[in-house]
Amino acid sequence: MAGDDAVPLLAVRDVTKSFGAVAAVAGVSFALHGGEAHALVGENGAGKSTIVKMLAGVHRPDSGAIEMDGAPLVLGSPADARAAGIAIIYQEPTLFPDLSVAENIFMGRQPLGRLRRIDKAAMKAEAEELFGRLGVHLDPDRPARGLSIADQQLVEIAKALSVDARVLVMDEPTAALSGVEVERLFAVARTLCAQGAAVLFISHRFDEVFSLCERITVMRDGRWVSTDPTADLTVDQVVRRMVGRDVSALFPKEEVEPGEVVLDVRGLTRHGVFSDVTFSVRRGEIVALAGLVGAGRSEVVRAIFGIDRLDEGEVHVDGERLPAGSPAAAMNAGLALVPEDRRQQGLVMELSIERNATLTRLGALARVGLLSGRAERRAAREWTKRLQVKYGLLADAVGTLSGGNQQKVVLAKWLATEPKVLIVDEPTRGIDVGTKAEVHRLMSRLAGQGMAVVMVSSELPEVLGMADRVLVMHEGRVTAELSRAEANEETVMFAATGQNGTAA
Amino acid sequence: MAHDTLYAHPEAPAPEPGARRAGALWRALFTRWDTWVVIVLAVVVVGAGASVDGFAGPRNTQFLLMDIVAIALIALPMTLIVITGEIDLSVASTLGLCSAVMGQLWVAGLPLELIVVLVVVLGAVLGVVNGVFVTKFGLPSLAVTIGTLAAYRGLSFVVLGDQAVADFPRQWTDAASSTIGGSPVPWSVLIAVVLAVAFAVVLHWTPFGRSLYAMGNNAEAATFAGVSVNRAKFWLFVASGAVAGLAGVYWTLRYASARADNGSGLELAVVAAVLLGGVSIFGGRGTLLGVLAGVLLLGSLRNALQLADVPADTLNVVTGALLITSVVVPNVVGMARSWLRQRRHQRG
Numbered sequence: 001m002a003g004d005d006a007v008p009l010l011a012v013r014d015v016t017k018s019f020g021a022v023a024a025v026a027g028v029s030f031a032l033h034g035g036e037a038h039a040l041v042g043e044n045g046a047g048k049s050t051i052v053k054m055l056a057g058v059h060r061p062d063s064g065a066i067e068m069d070g071a072p073l074v075l076g077s078p079a080d081a082r083a084a085g086i087a088i089i090y091q092e093p094t095l096f097p098d099l100s101v102a103e104n105i106f107m108g109r110q111p112l113g114r115l116r117r118i119d120k121a122a123m124k125a126e127a128e129e130l131f132g133r134l135g136v137h138l139d140p141d142r143p144a145r146g147l148s149i150a151d152q153q154l155v156e157i158a159k160a161l162s163v164d165a166r167v168l169v170m171d172e173p174t175a176a177l178s179g180v181e182v183e184r185l186f187a188v189a190r191t192l193c194a195q196g197a198a199v200l201f202i203s204h205r206f207d208e209v210f211s212l213c214e215r216i217t218v219m220r221d222g223r224w225v226s227t228d229p230t231a232d233l234t235v236d237q238v239v240r241r242m243v244g245r246d247v248s249a250l251f252p253k254e255e256v257e258p259g260e261v262v263l264d265v266r267g268l269t270r271h272g273v274f275s276d277v278t279f280s281v282r283r284g285e286i287v288a289l290a291g292l293v294g295a296g297r298s299e300v301v302r303a304i305f306g307i308d309r310l311d312e313g314e315v316h317v318d319g320e321r322l323p324a325g326s327p328a329a330a331m332n333a334g335l336a337l338v339p340e341d342r343r344q345q346g347l348v349m350e351l352s353i354e355r356n357a358t359l360t361r362l363g364a365l366a367r368v369g370l371l372s373g374r375a376e377r378r379a380a381r382e383w384t385k386r387l388q389v390k391y392g393l394l395a396d397a398v399g400t401l402s403g404g405n406q407q408k409v410v411l412a413k414w415l416a417t418e419p420k421v422l423i424v425d426e427p428t429r430g431i432d433v434g435t436k437a438e439v440h441r442l443m444s445r446l447a448g449q450g451m452a453v454v455m456v457s458s459e460l461p462e463v464l465g466m467a468d469r470v471l472v473m474h475e476g477r478v479t480a481e482l483s484r485a486e487a488n489e490e491t492v493m494f495a496a497t498g499q500n501g502t503a504a
Numbered sequence: 505m506a507h508d509t510l511y512a513h514p515e516a517p518a519p520e521p522g523a524r525r526a527g528a529l530w531r532a533l534f535t536r537w538d539t540w541v542v543i544v545l546a547v548v549v550v551g552a553g554a555s556v557d558g559f560a561g562p563r564n565t566q567f568l569l570m571d572i573v574a575i576a577l578i579a580l581p582m583t584l585i586v587i588t589g590e591i592d593l594s595v596a597s598t599l600g601l602c603s604a605v606m607g608q609l610w611v612a613g614l615p616l617e618l619i620v621v622l623v624v625v626l627g628a629v630l631g632v633v634n635g636v637f638v639t640k641f642g643l644p645s646l647a648v649t650i651g652t653l654a655a656y657r658g659l660s661f662v663v664l665g666d667q668a669v670a671d672f673p674r675q676w677t678d679a680a681s682s683t684i685g686g687s688p689v690p691w692s693v694l695i696a697v698v699l700a701v702a703f704a705v706v707l708h709w710t711p712f713g714r715s716l717y718a719m720g721n722n723a724e725a726a727t728f729a730g731v732s733v734n735r736a737k738f739w740l741f742v743a744s745g746a747v748a749g750l751a752g753v754y755w756t757l758r759y760a761s762a763r764a765d766n767g768s769g770l771e772l773a774v775v776a777a778v779l780l781g782g783v784s785i786f787g788g789r790g791t792l793l794g795v796l797a798g799v800l801l802l803g804s805l806r807n808a809l810q811l812a813d814v815p816a817d818t819l820n821v822v823t824g825a826l827l828i829t830s831v832v833v834p835n836v837v838g839m840a841r842s843w844l845r846q847r848r849h850q851r852g
């Protein structure tokens with residue numbers, strides 16, 4: 001491991017970057033050493049993504065410098081970054097689905113044979129050699145389509161290795177991965193470190209940060225806060241530095257006496273996806289759908305809301321049967337769905353904050369069928385204020401907001417419909433600790449006011465802290481229904497992995 | 505929960521004083537595509553009026569307006585369709601088929617009042633066919649409407665062959681080109697204006713119109729917000745067909761001739777006018793006012809060039825070039841803007 005006084009492999013020196021009037025990053029410095037994994041943590045909007053984009057050559061710093069081996073490095077484009085040996089692994093890799101794994105790795109740099117034809121054998125051999133170095137088994141000939149996100153990331157890492165990347169930046173790579181997949185990714189990252197590369201790891205999951213990284217840099221509001229060896233830090237300390245205050249109770253579910261049944265789901269089946277899902281939710285209750293990624297939880301709530309079709313089963317709201325396959329009917333009945341994928345499903349990124357915030361209730365805002373800009377603006381202002389969304393102008397594209405603020409806009413647009421049943425799918429995925437606590441408090445308060453809440457979550461602490469009841473799904477079936485008292489890490493994980501009868 | 509409200513946020517800009525807000529308004533106005541289309545339109549009209557003989561005369565004004573009424577009509581639903589990210593290329597063939605059927609029905613002796621209604625209904629039915637293929641079978645509208653572009657034109661030749669029906673009653677054909685009072689403005693413009701207002705209200709002041717922009721940008725997110733994407737698109741194709749049918753009636757009466765090849769190639773002019781008017785070919789962006797300016801600009805330009813004895817083939821080159829320009833310019837402007845911004849940052 002490199003000492004503090006050695007010349008760092010990559011150093012960020014006092015960089016600043018502003019977008020319009022907003023300083024996204026102001027005077028941030030830290031250094032990456034070869035053979036070391038370095039974590040960059042901070043709330044959403046703290047400027048981590050901007051740092052990543054600078055390293056990727058997407059943004060150029062307004063001032064300050066990036067140095068490699070002590071020499072200044074100008075990254076004017078992603079090609080420059082690649083040439084300098086900086087590889088970025090994003091949360092959602094972008095592979096060409098119809099090309100093979102090997103073709104994806106060597107896209108644009110295929111080994112050529114006679115008559116400048118692509119030498120497929122050499123390409124395959126090199127791909128196999130790369131996977132060998134990473135210690136993973138992937139068939140270079142299979143198409144990228146259908147690979148899990150974890151495997152797609154491995155392909156991206158192999159791509160990085162094939163250009164001899166010396167710095168590997170991983171921007172929230174584990175958000176969509178299961179536990180086993182995370183372990184495998186970390187094994188690969190450790191292998192790379194052992195081979196002398198530097199890893200910059202960005203994540204909201206502290207267990208991962210502490211298990212993988214030797215050093216942790218904390219950012220807050222675009223500024224550098226601290227860089228320390230992991231050994232000298234505790235999770236509490238890091239959280240305090242990130243939010244600049246104590247986060248007291250992270251999961252403050254109030255005790256509420258549940259009322260009558262609002263949502264009643266009977267025998268929901270979609271062949272090959274989920275089958276015979278039955279449960280009900282009362283007023284004031286938070287029911288969590290727990291389980292591993294791919295257990296069919298999101299598919300169930302999507303079907304309840306009418307996005308996906310159903311093969312069998314019925315959904316009743318307040319005793320009335322919902323017509324299947326109609327989100328509009330579900331909304332009229334008092335359902336709201338905060339979807340899993342904020343960028344694709346929750347928001348129209350190109351449209352303004354105002355347009356997004358009012359999209360769910362245009363009918364209600366219209367007078368004799370016509371909309372006046374003023375009523376929309378007032379409604380948008382009211383709800384973004386209630387949820388404390390931080391923004392410049394309501395007319396700004398919603399895509400310019402940080403992840404946590406985007407999620408607040410999604411919540412705003414659904415809470416504005418004053419739903420009886422709020423379904424939230426991964427309500428705090430990829431958002432920062434402070435906003436997370438706000439979202440939890442909000443859900444708890446809404447339940448306290450008599451709303452029925454269905455929460456899909458992959459974060460066990462969130463499930464255990466928030467839910468009055470936990471339904472655990474495994475491979476499309478509900479394998480356990482646990483009361484708050486029965487639910488703990490073991491009972492949930494047993495049911496989630498399909499080991500029935502062992503616990504609970 | 506209230507540790508920092510929106511108003512306490514340090515990065516929220518302070519309200520601007522009046523003078524600066526006015527400046528911002530002007531800037532906002534001049535960064536709009538529609539503003540520039542209107543300016544270019546004014547330049548073309550004034551320039552042509554000064555330099556092209558006969559352009560500004562009342563007779564030419566009347567013919568210019570009559571020529572663009574059909575394009576303007578069809579451009580209205582087309583604007584909404586392109587904003588949702590789809591396209592309808594079958595409009596000119598729908599016009600042609602409606603014209604041919606109108607001729608046959610007249611030959612068969614039906615009263616013209618009934619024929620007009622039937623022909624508009626036929627246009628709507630042709631739109632239903634497009635709508636079903638696009639929304640029920642999930643096919644790309646580009647492919648579907650290229651197919652029906654060929655099919656409907658083929659059908660119109662089946663219906664009428666290469667003959668022309670030209671014996672429509674004088675009072676009807678005269679009505680199609682009569683003008684309002686002593687002005688050079690034909691009555692048909694009034695129909696276009698009424699429909700334009702109706703479409704503008706729908707697009708800009710109703711929940712339905714708002715939802716079109718949402719689905720044009722991200723159909724999935726629109727669906728998750730309870731918008732019935734397919735239903736909206738279906739009805740837009742029906743409207744497009746019906747309006748094309750109406751344009752077919754107008755075209756037939758205006759030229760006093762029902763022919764199978766009426767309106768051939770008109771879809772090019774319509775799409776060019778819509779894109780020229782600032783509607784994004786990728787969906788999600790555009791205004792009806794911009795499109796109307798685009799229709800007038802394209803029509804005036806073509807008319808002025810015609811008067812200046814520019815051959816018809818060259819006119820099509822101009823239309824095509826304008827179409828490409830209106831797709832390319834926003835991209836170039838966007839690139840230039842981000843380049844300027846970057847430079848300013850590096851200096852500052």
